[in-house]
Amino acid sequence: MIRSIILLLLIFPIISCSKGGDTPKEEELSLPAAASLIFPSNNSECIEGVVKNDTQSSVTFQWEDATNADSYELKLKNLSTGVTTGYNVIQNEVTIELDRGSAYSWYVISKSKNSKEISESAVWRFYNANATISSYAPFPALLVSPTINQEIVFSSEGIVLEWTGSDVDKDIVAYDIYFGFSNPPELYQENLNTPKVENVVVKPATNYYWKIITKDSKGNISYSNLFQFKVK
Structure with a gap:
């Protein structure tokens, strides 16, 4: 009988500690x-x-x-x-x-x-809103990939440049890509009608820059941020 009581006393603290460890920290709760x-x-x-x-x-x-x-x-x-x-x-x-x-x-x-x-x-x-404006410029394109300061593993198949465009008037007609290893980058392709270009040729151990110009049907344009990334 005494031996059984001693064993129970030894096991109880272990169970208590185990339950305490499962309790979320106060920092996480708040x-x-x-x-x-x-x-x-x-x-x-x-x-x-x-x-x-x-x-x-x-x-x-x-x-x-x-x-x-x-x-x-x-x-x-x-x-x-x-x-x-x-x-x-x-x-x-x-x-x-x-x-x-x-x-x-x-x-x-x-x-x-x-x-x-x-x-x-x-x-x-x-x-x-401004009552005197009948047509708004597109929002600046959001660059999706590569992201800013991203490091990309070199591939002989090239890389993908991808972005998203939006316009209050829903009249985007084209995109121009500026891309290269110089800053600012030079025009790479113009008047694209899709926000993605695949198989872009790059070199290893090189830093690149890119940005997008968005155009709408009324002649309005907007400029994205300039992103830099590195091909390893």
């Missing part, structure tokens, strides 16, 4: 979730702002409350100037004055005072 964006809608013309004057209007950005988040930072980029501004708030909306007729991208960072980690939402893009 990790803020990524916010879901609501307005302005992605790839849209925002016509619901309050006009302030000929050049500016105010727009209220909205997103869903994120689990475990107690504050947010909205990151807003003017796609024409490249300037990014941050807005720190504790609620799930903020009103900002914008340039009329300009293209913007935005996303939200979720934060928690109980966690050092943050979470980022998807990135959305839109045009702030």
Whole structure:
């Protein structure tokens, strides 16, 4: 009998430690979730702002409350100037004055005072409406592959250049690719009607640069970011 009691006492701490190890850390439980964006809608013309004057209007950005988040930072980029501004708030909306007729991208960072980690939402893009503009330029193309500073293993079959394009007016007609080992890169192919080129010849141990110009039916154009990558 005494021997059985001793064995039970020895086993009990082991079981207790095992259960404790399965409990999620407090940091993990308080990790803020990524916010879901609501307005302005992605790839849209925002016509619901309050006009302030000929050049500016105010727009209220909205997103869903994120689990475990107690504050947010909205990151807003003017796609024409490249300037990014941050807005720190504790609620799930903020009103900002914008340039009329300009293209913007935005996303939200979720934060928690109980966690050092943050979470980022998807990135959305839109045009702030201007009644005097009848046709908007395409949004700058988003370069998909190769990504910026990516290292690619050399292949004799070449590489694939891929991107995505979007336009409020849905009238993109062509893309021009600038690609090469010089910066800025030279024109590689023009007037493509698909956002992908395969079997692009490259050399090993070489750095390359590339960007995309998007054209629409009204003669408007936009320029993507310039990406650099390396073929090993």
